[in-house]
Amino acid sequence: MEQNYQTELADLSDLGMSVEELFSHCDNSEAEAEKITAPRYSYWKSVFRVFFRKKINIVILALLAVVVLFAYIYPMIFPYDAFENLTNLQSTAHLSPKLAIETLGFKLKWILGTGAQGQSTFDAVWNGARISISLALICAAINMTVGVIIGAIWGFSKKVDIVMTEVNNIIGNVPYILVISVMVMVFTGSFWTLVFAMTITGWIGIAYFIRTQVIIIRDREYNLASRCLGTSTFRIAMRNILPFMTSVIVTLLATELPSYISYEVFFTYLGIGLQEDVTLGRMISQASNNLAVHAWAFEFWSPTAIAAIITVVLYVVGQNLGDASDPRTHR
Numbered sequence: 660m661e662q663n664y665q666t667e668l669a670d671l672s673d674l675g676m677s678v679e680e681l682f683s684h685c686d687n688s689e690a691e692a693e694k695i696t697a698p699r700y701s702y703w704k705s706v707f708r709v710f711f712r713k714k715i716n717i718v719i720l721a722l723l724a725v726v727v728l729f730a731y732i733y734p735m736i737f738p739y740d741a742f743e744n745l746t747n748l749q750s751t752a753h754l755s756p757k758l759a760i761e762t763l764g765f766k767l768k769w770i771l772g773t774g775a776q777g778q779s780t781f782d783a784v785w786n787g788a789r790i791s792i793s794l795a796l797i798c799a800a801i802n803m804t805v806g807v808i809i810g811a812i813w814g815f816s817k818k819v820d821i822v823m824t825e826v827n828n829i830i831g832n833v834p835y836i837l838v839i840s841v842m843v844m845v846f847t848g849s850f851w852t853l854v855f856a857m858t859i860t861g862w863i864g865i866a867y868f869i870r871t872q873v874i875i876i877r878d879r880e881y882n883l884a885s886r887c888l889g890t891s892t893f894r895i896a897m898r899n900i901l902p903f904m905t906s907v908i909v910t911l912l913a914t915e916l917p918s919y920i921s922y923e924v925f926f927t928y929l930g931i932g933l934q935e936d937v938t939l940g941r942m943i944s945q946a947s948n949n950l951a952v953h954a955w956a957f958e959f960w961s962p963t964a965i966a967a968i969i970t971v972v973l974y975v976v977g978q979n980l981g982d983a984s985d986p987r988t989h990r
Contacts, residue, residue, distance in 0.1 A: 702986070710983035716976070723972045726965075730788040737768065739786040741937065744777030751777030756957060772957045775945070784961050787939040788969065794850065795919035795973075798857045803912055806862035810869025811896035815877050823866070831863045839922065843931050853926070853933060857919060865911065872907055873900055906984035913977020917970040924966050939966045 710716055744751040744763075751773055754762060759769040771780040813823045842856030876882070877900065885895050901908070920939075926932035927940025928947070939962040946959035982988060 705989040706983045709988050710980055713979065716979050719972055719975050723976060726969055729785045730792055733785050734789055737782060739782040741778050742776055748777055771961045774958055780958055780961055783937050783942060784965050787937050787942055787962060788965050790938050791920050791923050792969065794853060794923050795916050797854055798919045799912060799916045801858040802861040802865055803915060806865025807869055807908060810866035811873055811901055812892060813866055814870035814873025815896050816892050827863055827867055830860055840931060843926065848931060848933055850933060857922060868911065872904055876900060876903060906981050909984045910978060910981030913974055913981055916973045916977060920966060920970055
């Protein structure tokens, strides 16, 4: 044993370092003794590392970036003009992509043909996509913020639970589509009217879902300890409970965002949605009655395809990000 120990010491000379460099005096400090040497852990860095581990997520994000680029940047550079060829309507209305390029020249704006006023279908699609995405983002931000905060307090406070349960029983059981329809019919079918209609009761379902999740974890030891120390219910909900539910909230957001785009398309298709702006739903509604005419095909399928792509991409990104937000997937 002694010979092996001496051999081990002799090998240290190969490092080319002095004894003073290899060994230093350490004071008897309890604070230093309690320190744990471990690599730094960053939650969100780990989330994105797990998220980008799947190559399909990179492809989907690239597709989402292209959609956002055309929906927000393209209309700023090339503004949509619904009456661009109104003076030459007979020769420019309802042209297929091939005829549009032959008649009006080869430009990106004519690759999907023209509409009823001779306007660019390509420009109209991205103008409608911008409105639909903006509507979804605003509605999701309002409903998720209100729903998550109230749901966290609802699940943790028994007094709030009594009140909110009755509110949910009265309002939450009214069909959501009926509420939106009544609101849009009472007021004008504008952008902010639809936002108001989708958010006035849209947060209740989210709050009830969060409440159910909170009940599962509210009586764990660290929450009971916080209550014994006099921590307020709001602070416990914001600091102890909601961070623990990050993956659940992100997954819920993944289902909420595409649903608002679907609602906009559906209600505008029925004729009770946005009436002032050119949206994806309005384009689909206008073209659906004339699908038998070949020239109308691109005016129907173009917004339909873009609406489907936006919905699927947002859903897949949200679901995969929700999975990556689960700390149990961080290795």
